[in-house]
Amino acid sequence: MTNQTMYELGNQPSLIRELFAYGLAQAKVVGPENVFDYTLGNPSIPTPDAVTQAIKDILDDTDSIKIHGYSMAGGFDGTREAIAANLNERYGTDIKASNLFITCGAAPALISVIKGLAVEGAEIMAIAPFFPEYRPFVNNNGAKLVVVPADREHFQIDLAKVEELMTPNTQAIIINSPNNPSGVVYTKETLTALAELLTKKGEEYGHPIYIIADEPYRELVYGGVEVPFIPNIYKNTIVCYSWSKSLSLPGERIGYFLVPDACENAQEVFLAASGAARVNGHVCAPTLPQMVIERCVGEMPNLQAYDDNRTLLYDSLTAMGYRCAKPDGAFYLFVEVPGGDDFGFCMKAKEEHNLLVVPGTGFDCPGYMRLSYCVSNEMIRRSLPAFEKMIADLK
């Protein structure tokens, strides 16, 4: 008497959430200092003081009815103008407020775009390793997910595989850089070559193939690495963004989708995604956070703590003999599992050491594990003997 697909999705929470819940429960048994939880991408850096101050200022200087009233579906004009101006300043673009639709975070932004592009038979590609929720997001919103196998050498994009898997039904390819789970940033060379391929295939098929750039980690990079702004490389790029990671506001659900004018059928795509948002019950994005973004769009996170964690964890694990993708961005390490059995490793780590890591299989990349290093530096230090013991046991 219920929709079985929805029931199954509700009854099988993501493995990440399950491990996280296990960690919370186990902390009550063995003490939180003895649980090493690397599962969740929940920022561990506080939001900038400017954000907290902006909330207080808004409460004091703005009429409460305006703060908490509805905005138009796409968001307040002032917020959209501030975002457009910030992007234009940073990337030399010509984005207008009307190209932006503010959403309750990146997930509904992605889904609106996917659903808007979901014509009969539509295929949407994702490049392994990828965020596991892409699968229900695509497959349960009218399209079919096509998985491009991982480039296990550099975790860039295997363009030959992309071309091989393309069909006239290919509507879009999701690009997530800095990448969850690998922490890798796609280079300008990779993206330029991808753009050439998409242009060629788009001409062959007689319709554009869009890049859906899922960019919540855009600002989380280390060592001066550049994250190319994809609309400047490929015109048919739709950007989905959230401030969850960059301003440490994941709980407040604030993001956007952006369809630049240069996109083919820009207006049609924007309206289709807006219609999809409406069907999914989007009324407007939360208004107090919208006002905060208007005032704080130029704020940048202080990434020192993540960078320290990254260095400590990467250096320690590689010294022990673990092999790891080069982690230039986001807050994840993607580590080769010694012996290759990622599920076995993760279960053993959990049961013997209360060490919680996520199997790569969930990201369509078996043989690896994801470590979220948005944790305390102390937890990393305390967890190192467990990693040491795990690799020793496998030798």
Add this chain to the structure above:
Amino acid sequence: MTNQTMYELGNQPSLIRELFAYGLAQAKVVGPENVFDYTLGNPSIPTPDAVTQAIKDILDDTDSIKIHGYSMAGGFDGTREAIAANLNERYGTDIKASNLFITCGAAPALISVIKGLAVEGAEIMAIAPFFPEYRPFVNNNGAKLVVVPADREHFQIDLAKVEELMTPNTQAIIINSPNNPSGVVYTKETLTALAELLTKKGEEYGHPIYIIADEPYRELVYGGVEVPFIPNIYKNTIVCYSWSKSLSLPGERIGYFLVPDACENAQEVFLAASGAARVNGHVCAPTLPQMVIERCVGEMPNLQAYDDNRTLLYDSLTAMGYRCAKPDGAFYLFVEVPGGDDFGFCMKAKEEHNLLVVPGTGFDCPGYMRLSYCVSNEMIRRSLPAFEKMIADLK
């Protein structure tokens, strides 16, 4: 190259939003004091001071990482416990935190439940007049909306029509009381008779027929009228709620769905609706508002301003000769259009008087117009000559 259904939904904004946008534009031309905008259900009473104070207190007394971090998908335990305790105290129920799933407002709550119940061929009923978005919410989420014509005498529920329109595919009936747009509260007698009918037909069909109680206006009643708590009348009731109206927080997107244990297949329905939320990109409801609700769940709005508006508008219009449904709740009057041509009346009112009212046709009840009286008392006073002129012209 885009999904045409989504495109059309994005390209045809609701008439209400269109009239509202016209009003904003017209205010710049003729001055805001000469536009009489009765279109939008945007609360005009400020949120209680306790809410503003709670936001400030939380910012001062809670760790910023906790405030703005993810919650579990269904919401913080503390928030859900506070809501359950409040409902149990008010209605003598036995609701548990685990029966509640906190959402980004009532719209996604409704859609999650609809989508969770949308088995092959599913029909979901709505009783005219009803909120126009029910149509895309149901028809574009896997079910079919079946409209029960209005009881134009009392704006209660025409049970003979409900029975006539039921089929073995009927999964649920949406009940919205206090009603948007009529302002009518369904009586205990109406609901008890409906419950008997649904029980009888459920037994006949061999499956439960759920009530989906859409209750954002539950606390907005005047003159001591009682709003029955439907789960106490009919066990197969799923409640969808939001604090948009009761705490004047529509922009902050905070509500819930509630599946009491007494519902048949309660756990299955809860999980199916949770799965639907996941598919629609729900990650969690905004966390700062969740914490506010935990502290302010017992707050009640000061309805005096709405009550004053209701009395002024109702008394003035009926004195002029307009006829109106008995407005016991919400903040709407549903007024019979003299002459019966609701579109013609609304267009003339708009063009000749900058008087913006919504045609009843949009609510599946032609011949009426909806006036949202969540406006300033002064605007109502200034608008009265326009109503006077409109009815005089039609005589």
